[in-house]
Amino acid sequence: MNMNYTAEELAFRDEVRAFLDEKLPADIAAKVKGFRRLSKEDHQRWQKILSEQGWYATHWPEEYGGVKWTPVQKHIWDEESCRYGVPRSIPFGVNMVAPVIIKFGNEEQKQKYLPRILSGEDWWCQGYSEPGAGSDLASLKTRAVRDGDHYIVNGQKTWTTLGQHANMIFCLVRTNTEVKNQEGISFLLIDMDTPGITVRPIITLDGEHEVNEVFFEDVKVPVENLVGEEDKGWTYAKYLLTYERTGLAGIGMSKAALSHLKQLASRRLKNGKPLIEDPTFSQRIARVEIDLTAAGISNLRIIASVEGGGVPGAESSMLKVKGTEIRQAINDLARRAIGPYALPFVEEELDLNYEGEFLSDENAAPLSAQYFNNRKLSIFGGSNEIQKNIVSKMILGL
Amino acid sequence: MDFRLNEEQQMLQDTVARLVRGEYSFEKRLEFSETDLGFSADFWQQLSELGLTAVPFSEELGGFGGGGVEVQSLMAELGRGLCLEPYMQSVILGGGLIDQAGNDNQKENWLAGIASGELKAAVGLQEPQSFYDLNNVETRAEKKGEGYVLNGRKAVVIGGHCADLIVVSARTSGDTRDTDGISLFALSPDTAGVERRTYPTIDGAKGCDITLNNVQVGADALLGEEGNAADVIEYQAGRAIAALCAEAVGVMEMANELTLDYLKQRKQFGVPIGKFQVLQHRMVDMMSELEQARSMAILSASVADSEQSDERRRVLAAAKNVIGRAGQFISESGIQSHGGIGMTWEYNFAHYAKRLIAINHQLGDDDFHLERYASLLQAS
Ligand SMILES: Cc1cc2nc3c(=O)[nH]c(=O)nc-3n(C[C@H](O)[C@H](O)[C@H](O)COP(=O)(O)OP(=O)(O)OC[C@H]3O[C@@H](n4cnc5c(N)ncnc54)[C@H](O)[C@@H]3O)c2cc1C
Ligand SMILES: Cc1cc2nc3c(=O)[nH]c(=O)nc-3n(C[C@H](O)[C@H](O)[C@H](O)COP(=O)(O)OP(=O)(O)OC[C@H]3O[C@@H](n4cnc5c(N)ncnc54)[C@H](O)[C@@H]3O)c2cc1C
Numbered sequence: 013m014n015m016n017y018t019a020e021e022l023a024f025r026d027e028v029r030a031f032l033d034e035k036l037p038a039d040i041a042a043k044v045k046g047f048r049r050l051s052k053e054d055h056q057r058w059q060k061i062l063s064e065q066g067w068y069a070t071h072w073p074e075e076y077g078g079v080k081w082t083p084v085q086k087h088i089w090d091e092e093s094c095r096y097g098v099p100r101s102i103p104f105g106v107n108m109v110a111p112v113i114i115k116f117g118n119e120e121q122k123q124k125y126l127p128r129i130l131s132g133e134d135w136w137c138q139g140y141s142e143p144g145a146g147s148d149l150a151s152l153k154t155r156a157v158r159d160g161d162h163y164i165v166n167g168q169k170t171w172t173t174l175g176q177h178a179n180m181i182f183c184l185v186r187t188n189t190e191v192k193n194q195e196g197i198s199f200l201l202i203d204m205d206t207p208g209i210t211v212r213p214i215i216t217l218d219g220e221h222e223v224n225e226v227f228f229e230d231v232k233v234p235v236e237n238l239v240g241e242e243d244k245g246w247t248y249a250k251y252l253l254t255y256e257r258t259g260l261a262g263i264g265m266s267k268a269a270l271s272h273l274k275q276l277a278s279r280r281l282k283n284g285k286p287l288i289e290d291p292t293f294s295q296r297i298a299r300v301e302i303d304l305t306a307a308g309i310s311n312l313r314i315i316a317s318v319e320g321g322g323v324p325g326a327e328s329s330m331l332k333v334k335g336t337e338i339r340q341a342i343n344d345l346a347r348r349a350i351g352p353y354a355l356p357f358v359e360e361e362l363d364l365n366y367e368g369e370f371l372s373d374e375n376a377a378p379l380s381a382q383y384f385n386n387r388k389l390s391i392f393g394g395s396n397e398i399q400k401n402i403v404s405k406m407i408l409g410l
Numbered sequence: 411m412d413f414r415l416n417e418e419q420q421m422l423q424d425t426v427a428r429l430v431r432g433e434y435s436f437e438k439r440l441e442f443s444e445t446d447l448g449f450s451a452d453f454w455q456q457l458s459e460l461g462l463t464a465v466p467f468s469e470e471l472g473g474f475g476g477g478g479v480e481v482q483s484l485m486a487e488l489g490r491g492l493c494l495e496p497y498m499q500s501v502i503l504g505g506g507l508i509d510q511a512g513n514d515n516q517k518e519n520w521l522a523g524i525a526s527g528e529l530k531a532a533v534g535l536q537e538p539q540s541f542y543d544l545n546n547v548e549t550r551a552e553k554k555g556e557g558y559v560l561n562g563r564k565a566v567v568i569g570g571h572c573a574d575l576i577v578v579s580a581r582t583s584g585d586t587r588d589t590d591g592i593s594l595f596a597l598s599p600d601t602a603g604v605e606r607r608t609y610p611t612i613d614g615a616k617g618c619d620i621t622l623n624n625v626q627v628g629a630d631a632l633l634g635e636e637g638n639a640a641d642v643i644e645y646q647a648g649r650a651i652a653a654l655c656a657e658a659v660g661v662m663e664m665a666n667e668l669t670l671d672y673l674k675q676r677k678q679f680g681v682p683i684g685k686f687q688v689l690q691h692r693m694v695d696m697m698s699e700l701e702q703a704r705s706m707a708i709l710s711a712s713v714a715d716s717e718q719s720d721e722r723r724r725v726l727a728a729a730k731n732v733i734g735r736a737g738q739f740i741s742e743s744g745i746q747s748h749g750g751i752g753m754t755w756e757y758n759f760a761h762y763a764k765r766l767i768a769i770n771h772q773l774g775d776d777d778f779h780l781e782r783y784a785s786l787l788q789a790s
Contacts, residue, residue: 146749148678171750216753217760218612223750282541284587292777344738347767351541352566354771355611356619371607371619372538372565380612384764387745388753395749397688 015312017084025088032096035061039364041097045272047378048364050099052135052177058099059132068130071107076114076122077130083315094264095271102174105129105136109182112199112248116240125180125201139169139183139202139226140249147398149184150193150246154228156185156200158235158242163187163200165208165231171392175211175224179204188243199245201237208232216388218381219357253394261328261335262389263311266304269342272375273297277349279373287349296348300341307334326406329399336389336396343383350376357381413708415483422465422476423483429456430491436758439614442494447572448616449494458527463501467509467525478649478714482656482707489660492758492765494615496532496569500524502653504531506646507577511594511634520575520596531596532573534564534620535643542774544579544643545589549622551580558582558632560595560603560625568617568772571608573599576620582637589640594633601625613768614761645718648726651773652714655707658733658769662700662740665762669693669744672751672759683747692743699736706732720786727783734776737766 017025040054062068070086072078081089101107110129113121128134145152154167165185175181181202188196204211208231214223240248277288277297287293314327347354353372360366361377370376390396404410415423433453442450457463465480467473474480481502488497505524508516508531523529540546549562564570564578577596584591599606603625606618634642673684673693683689710729713722741763745752752759770776 141750144677146678148680151678151680215755217755217764219755280541281539283543284539284546287541292781296777348775348777351775352536352771353538355566355568355613355617355768356609357612358609371609380767383767384612384753384760387742388750390746391749391753395746397686397746400688 017088021084021088024085025092028089028092031065031067032092032098035065036096036098037061040099043364044097044099045268046364046375047272047382048362055099055102056132059101062101063130063132068101069106069110071111072114072126076126083319087312087315090264091267094268097268100265102135104138104173104178104182105134105180108138108252109136109180109201112182112239112252115251116199116248120236121201121239134180135174135178136180136182137172137175137178137204137226139172139181141171142168143170147395149249150197152184152186152197154183154185155189156187156198156233158187159232161235163233163235163238165200165202165228165233167228169226169228170223171214172211172224172226173222175204175226176213176221181226182239184245184249187245191243194246196243197245197249198242199239199248200233201239202231202233206231206233216385218385219359220381220385222385261307261311261331262339263304263308263335266335266339266342267308269339269346270297270301270304273342273346273349276346276373276375280349280351282351293345293349296345300338300345303334303341304338307331307338310334326403329394329402330407332393333390333396333399333403339389340383340386343379343386346379347383350379354380415479419479419483422462422474422480423487425460426462426484426487427490429453429460429462430487430493434491434493436492436761439492439494439761443610443614448610448614449496453493454495454527454530457495457497463497463527464525466502467505467521471521471525473525478652478711481649481653481714482711485653485656486660486663486707489657489765490664492614492661492664492761496530496573496615498650498653498657499533499569500529500531500573503533503646503650504573504575504577506649507533507594507642508596508633510646511639511642512596515630516596516633523574529574530569530572531575531577532567532570534567534570534576534578535647536565536567538563538565538619539586540565542778543587544647545592545640546587547579547581547592548586549578549580551582551593551595553582554626557626557628558595560597560622560627562622564620564622566617567620568611568615570599570618570620571606571616575599576604577633578620578622579639579643580622584637591637592639592643593636594639594642595627595631596633597625597627597631601627611768613765615768641718644723647773648718648722649714651726651730652707652710654769654772655703655710655729655733658737658766659700659704659707661762661765661769662703662737665740665744665759665766666693666696666700668759668762669696669747672748676749689747692747696740696743699739703733703736724783724786727779727786730774731776731779731783734770734779737770738776741766 067079069078070081074080142152156163156165183200184197185200186196187198208229210227212225213221278286280287282290353376358371358377464473465476469475508520524531535544551558551560560580576599579592581591582593603623605621608618674682676683706729709725713725745763751757
C-alpha cells in the first residue's frame with residue numbers, strides 16, 4: 013500500500029501547475045471560480061491554448077494527437093485544473109464522439125473529424141435522449157431510412173446540451189423496427205446545417221439556456237456519416253456511456269466548490285461571527301468535507317485499479333451517485349450560507365465586468381441558481397436511480 | 411377534538427380557492443411575475459373587494475376578526491396558486507406590527523388602508539449582517555428635535571419595491587445584537603434619503619434592499635415605545651411564520667399532486683414510472699413529509715394569535731423547522747422523480763420547487779429554528 017505520488021507524478025504536477033500559472037487566462041478562471049456564465053468564445057479560447065499544449069485530448073491515442081497520460085496523471089490534471097478554475101471541457105466532441113470514432117469509425121471518418129475536434133473547428137452535441145426515451149434510451153424513435161446514398165432522418169431529440177453552439181450532432185437513430193429495441197439502432201454523425209434541422213431552446217428552472225430540442229424533418233444524411241455498422245449503434249453508445257460516467261463523480265469540482273464555500277462562509281456573518289465558526293454551519297461543512305475525503309479515496313482506488321489493468325465497471329456508477337450527492341450538498345450549503353440573500357436574483361452581477369456595488373457578497377448572485385441548476389447532476393448521464401439499478405444488477409447480482 | 415374548519419372558515423377557503431383557480435393559471439402567473447410590479451394589481455384588487463385583505467383585522471376596521479385558522483385557510487390557497495402578491499408582508503406582518511404597536515392615530519391612518527388593500531405595507535427587519543436574527547440591528551435612529559434621523563440598510567424586503575408604507579426596525583440605543591434599544595418606524599418610501607435597489611427573486615417575486623441615508627422622520631413615525639420593539643417584532647414575526655407555514659403546505663400539496671400525476675402518466679420501459687418501487691417509496695415519503703408539515707402548520711396557526719410564551723415560541727420554531735426540511739425534501743425529490751422535465755421553466759413543477767426553497771430563506775431556515783428550539787428546550 014502506498015498512497016503517495018511517485019517522484020515522476022510530483023514532477024508532472026509541477027509541470028501542470030507551471031502551465032496553468034502561465035497560460036490560464038485570468039478572466040476565464042475568475043468566471044469559473046465565481047460560477048459566472050462562460051461564453052462560447054471563452055470555451056474556444058481555452059481549448060485552443062490546451063490544444064497548442066497538446067493536452068486537449070486526454071482520452072485519445074497519441075497517433076491521433078492525444079496525450080498519453082496514466083490514470084494517475086489524468087487525476088492530477090483533474091484536481092489541479094479544478095483548483096485553478098479551468099473551464100469544464102465540453103465533452104461531446106473530445107471525450108464522447110471521438111473515442112467512438114477512434115474505436116469504431118473508418119479511416120475517412122478519423123481523418124475528417126478528429127483534427128477538426130482538436131482544432132476546435134467543430135462543436136459537437138449529443139443527440140441521444142428523446143421526449144419518450146430518457147432512462148429507457150433504447151426505446152428511441154427518431155427514424156433513419158436508407159434512400160440510395162443517404163439516410164432520411166425524421167424525429168426529435170431533446171435535452172441537447174449546448175446544441176445552440178454546435179455545428180455537429182451525433183445521434184442514435186432507429187434504422188430497424190423489426191427487431192428488439194437495442195438491435196435496430198445506428199450511430200449517425202449529422203451536420204447541424206443540413207436543411208430540415210430546427211433547434212429550439214429549453215429554458216431551465218434557473219433561467220438558463222443550456223439545453224435544446226432538436227427537430228429533424230426529412231433530413232438527408234450521407235451514408236458515409238454512419239459510424240461502424242448499421243443497427244450496431246447500441247454497442248457504440250454503451251461504450252461511450254462508460255466514458256461519460258467516469259468523469260461524472262466530479263471529485264475535483266467538488267473540491268473546488270468546497271473551497272469556495274469555505275471562503276464564502278468565512279466572509280458571511282452569523283451572530284456577529286464568521287459563519288464558518290458557527291457550530292451548526294461548521295458541522296455541516298465538516299460532514300460534507302469528510303464525505304468528500306472518502307469519495308476522493310474511492311476515486312483513487314478506482315484509478316489505481318484501472319492503472320493496474322482493471323476496467324472501471326459498475327464501481328463508477330456507485331461513485332457517480334456519491335459524487336453527485338456531495339456536489340449537490342455543497343451547493344445546498346453555499347445557498348444556505350447567504351441566508352436571506354438566497355432570494356434576490358441579481359442577474360447583472362453574473363457578468364464578470366459588472367462594476368456596480370454587489371448587493372451582498374461578490375459571489376452571492378449565482379448561488380441559488382446554481383443550486384437549482386445542479387439538480388441535473390443526479391438526473392443526466394443516467395439518473396442516480398438507474399445507476400443504482402446497474403450496481404444492484406452488476407455487482408450484487410440482484 | 412375536531413380538526414375540521416367551521417362553516418365560515420370553509421366558506422373563506424372556498425372563496426379564495428375559487429378566486430385563485432379563476433385568476434391564477436400558471437401562464438398568467440409567469441406574466442404577472444415579469445411585470446414591474448411583479449404580481450397582479452387586478453388580483454390584489456379582487457382580494458380587496460372580497461374583503462380578503464381584511465381577514466385578520468377587527469370588525470371596526472371592516473375586518474373579519476380572523477385568527478390563525480382563517481389566515482391559514484387563506485394562505486394555503488395562495489400557496490397552491492403560487493400567488494405573488496405580498497399578502498403576508500402587507501396584511502399579516504405590516505398590519506400586525508401597526509395593530510400591536512401603533513397608537514390610535516397611526517392605526518387610523520394606516521390600518522384601514524391596509525385592511526382595504528388600498529395601502530400596501532412592506533417590512534424591513536433584516537440587515538446585511540443579521541442573517542435571520544431580528545434582534546441584530548445596526549440601523550440607527552438618532553433623536554433630532556421632535557423626530558429622528560435614520561441611517562442604515564434593510565435587507566431583502568419582499569414587496570418593498572411597490573410599498574406605500576415601509577416599516578423598519580432601527581436602533582435608538584444599545585449595540586448591534588442587544589434586545590433592548592430596538593424601535594420601529596413607519597415611513598413613506600418617498601421620504602428624502604430612502605433609496606431602494608429592486609430585484610427579482612428566485613421564486614418569481616420582487617423585493618428590494620433599502621438604504622436609509624439621513625432619513626428624517628417625525629415623532630409620529632415611531633411605532634410603539636422607543637427602544638422596546640423587540641417583543642413586538644418577535645410576536646408578529648411569529649404570526650408571519652404561521653402564515654408562511656400555511657402557504658408552504660399549499661405549495662407542497664400542489665407539488666405532490668403534480669408529481670403523483672406524472673408518476674402515473676410518464677412511461678419508461680413500457681410501464682408508468684410509478685411502477686418503480688424506488689419512486690413509489692419516495693412519493694410515500696413526500697406525502698408523509700407533507701402530513702408532518704400540515705400538522706405543524708395547524709399547530710402553528712393555533713398559537714399564532716395567542717399570548718406570547720415559551721410554548722408559543724417553541725411551536726413556531728418547530729413548525730418552521732419542519733416546513734423548511736419538508737419543503738426541501740419535496741422540492742428535490744419532486745424534481746428528481748420528474749427527471750429532466752422537472753428542471754424546466756415551462757413546466758410548473760419547478761416553480762413550486764423554487765418557492766419551497768425560498769420559503770426556507772424567509773424568517774429563518776430550518777437550522778435557525780432548530781437552534782432556537784434547542785435554546786428553548788424543556789429539561790423534562
Ligand atoms: C440539464 C440536462 C442536460 C442533458 N443533456 C443531454 C444531452 O446533451 N444529450 C442527451 O442525449 N441527453 C441529455 N440529457 C438527458 C438525460 O440523459 C435524461 O434526462 C435522463 O436520461 C433521464 O431521462 P428523463 O429526463 O426522460 O427522465 P425519465 O427517464 O422519465 O425518469 C423520470 C424518473 O424516473 C426514474 N426512473 C426511470 N426508469 C427507472 C427505473 N427503471 N427504475 C427506477 N427509476 C426509474 C428516473 O430515475 C427519474 O427519477 C440532459 C438532461 C438534463 C436535465
Ligand atoms: C419482534 C417481532 C415480533 C413479531 N410478532 C409477531 C406476532 O405477534 N404475530 C405474527 O404473526 N407475526 C409477528 N412477527 C412477524 C412479522 O410480522 C414479520 O417479521 C414481518 O411480517 C416480516 O416478515 P419476515 O420476517 O418473514 O420478513 P420478509 O417478509 O422475508 O421481509 C424481509 C425484508 O424484505 C422486505 N420486503 C418483503 N417484501 C417486500 C416487497 N414486496 N417490497 C419491498 N420490500 C419487501 C421487508 O420489508 C424486509 O425488509 C413479529 C416479528 C418480530 C420481529
